[in-house]
Amino acid sequence: MTDHDQISRRTAVTAVATTAALLPFGATATARAAEPAAAAPFQHGIASGDPLPDGVLLWTRVTPAADALPGSGKGPATEVSWQVAADKGFAKVVARGTATASAATDHTVKADVRGLVPATTYWFRFTALGVHSPVGRTRTAPAAGTAAANVRFGVVSCANWESGYFSPYRHLAARTDLDAVLHLGDYLYEYKTGEYPALKYVVRPHSPGHEIITLADYRIRHGVHKTDPDAQAMHATHPVIAMWDDHEFADNAWQGGAYNHTPGAEGDWAARMAAAKQAYFEWMPVRPSTAGTTYRRLQFGTLADLHLLDLRSFRDEQVPVGSGRADDPGRTLTGRAQLDWLKAGLERSAAAWRLVGTSVMISQVAFGSVPAHLLGPLAEVLGLPKEGLAINTDQWDGYTDDRRELLSHLSDRSIGNTVFLTGDIHMAWANDVPLKAATYPSQDPVATEFVVTSVTSDNLDDTLHVAPHTASLPAAAAIRAANRHVKWLDMDSHGYGVLDVTAERTQMDYFAVSDKADKNATSAHVRSYRTLSGTQRVERADGPVV
Known part of the structure; x- marks a missing residue:
């Protein structure tokens, strides 16, 4: 590639x-x-x-x-x-x-x-x-071999047109201190009007009104998103580094199909995926590889290498929760070629920091301790069946052999300062990434992970239709209690992150907008977490980088 x-x-x-x-x-x-x-x-x-x-x-x-x-x-x-x-x-x-x-x-x-x-x-x-x-x-990026003082990215994901206005884009456009904006996937959604969210909660209907399937459909939906004034402002002000997740195709997509694709009724999956990819490369400022994928590498002097993954084109189908197949070494999330490419790139990197854009969470997370009445709504936020939720098998948790191989590679070769940057889950997280969650914290983590919340896509409070930071508090507390490597979790806010990288540390500042249904929503700083060089651990920072 x-x-x-x-x-x-x-x-x-x-x-x-x-x-x-x-x-x-x-x-x-x-x-x-x-x-x-x-x-x-x-x-x-x-x-x-x-x-x-x-x-x-x-x-x-x-x-x-x-x-x-x-x-x-x-x-x-x-x-x-x-x-x-x-x-x-x-x-x-x-x-x-x-x-x-x-x-x-x-x-x-x-x-x-x-x-x-x-x-x-x-x-x-x-x-x-x-x-x-x-x-x-x-x-432009810093020159190879140049030790830039810092590099700073806006970070966003999950922008559902019908769920609200793209105010986070507007706030990023108003900043003059960013080198680029990193979009971690779900730039748009494939659903028909009123499917997600339900019709009575739609803030603005998208076009076409039916679920997008054909090349013309995907082109129309991309065109609608490019008329949004906040999206236009962001794109005109900063270079955007984009990668895709599932909704650029269909919910929980894999190489042979998707949870939201019915063979026969919705045609051939390969044709649908090819149409979605063609429209994506037409409408997004992205260089495609020769394989028609978005995995690629960008360098920012000696400060940071940015490795961007494609976790939809090569993965095997998600397995049912409780099937026991999540650990099957014959199943893959990345595909062999991409995993080898990533491992080699991380090992040969001479940069101070190795940043990895992964569209789904790599940290191990168990949800079984969440109160039973919240499991269904949480599964709905994650786009999973609602009959129960122990792990999210659409994430790396559903493909544990790939994760074990990658994290063991970091550990065995003493590859430090690796930070995973993630979207998808409509929540903000700050995590240590241990090789084995069960042994944490007795064993040192091998990386850290910053997860940004959605631009507009529904969070837990949206799904329950309750005030933010009320019903979610016991769920967040239960998740943190059962997953000690999770240092912070916000299940309700919408907004964006600003990632600032220096030789000494990498820091994510989390910002939330006041109301996703308000065209003129304001923005406020929520939390900041950082990873100091050589530690592979996240810690809370006093405030955002000025």
Whole structure:
């Protein structure tokens, strides 16, 4: 596969595009982008992603005609030019080029720009049909061999359109101190309107209204998400490093099917997955590998290597809770090639920190001590059958041989400073990661894990329809009592994380928004946890990094 460590405002626009201006950089967090004009060619915003020391990937989607809607297959091929500049006014253009937007790629275009200066902020824009796009801001990674003072990421996951507004994106867009935003999966959801959440709790209906199955369906759903003003602002302000989880395909997806896929009634699974992947790579600022997967590696000087996993394309089917098959060495979550790639990358890394983006939790967690009346709602949050819950077999807990091999690799080779970054579970966690949870804390952990909560997707209080931090408190207390390596757990908040990495420590600051159903939700710091270099343990920090 293509491995990144091997690969050596405001602007004047024509009148038709003035209403498509994005949130100006440095604006207050309460400002919002204007709705795009119907005739504007850049209705879906602009984006950058996958920063390298010498380059970055640029993205946009052009609407060349009124009927050239996402998924329509309509509209003429259109030439699109792009520019990258060292200044907002584009007096110092450092790179330029052209691409063609056509129906074959749903009129999306990408430009893989190289020849840029490391650790540098740039501005970019596209031009089509005589109209300039809004101006975007992006940033390259530190050069190989460079000891950067720090690197800072926004961290998000699980953004369900129908569950609320994407205020966490807006708050991240308002920050000027981020090197990139890491999206850990579930960028969108496949459900029909009113399935998740129930119809009476839908904040805003998505499109199409039915469950998405075909290429056109997935393209339409991606297009809807790219009209969200908060998403547009985030994408225009920071490069986004994205990986997928299951809902980019279907709930609890595996290589041969999904919990939310009925063969026959919903067609062939391989065709559905291929359609979902095609739409994802069209609409997201991501470089696909030659295998059509999102596992890849990015480097940030000598400070951090970021290993991103694909835990849906190669995994075996989830096993029923209590089946005894979670420990079967013949079953895999990662696939052999990806696990070998990860182990080799972690071992040869010379960076101060090894960051691993894993879409599902790697820490061992038992839920059996949770009060019985909360097991069903908790299973619903996790997308699991509600008849009982001892472990979540969609996580690494359901594929223990892969986890044992990976964690033993860290232990046997004394690979330190490994931090797993996780989404999926709609809760915030700070965990030590022991080789064997049963022996913790008598044996030292081999890594740590920071899990961020959802942008909007339902938490336990949403499922129970009760006030936050009421019914969840006994469940959180029971989980921590039964899992001593879990140092903190918030089952109710929605928001985002900010991960700050220095040579001395890696710290996750957790932020929560006031109300996911409020377009203008405020944001507040909740907790901070850090891992000091050489410890493989999490500890509470006094406050967020300034």
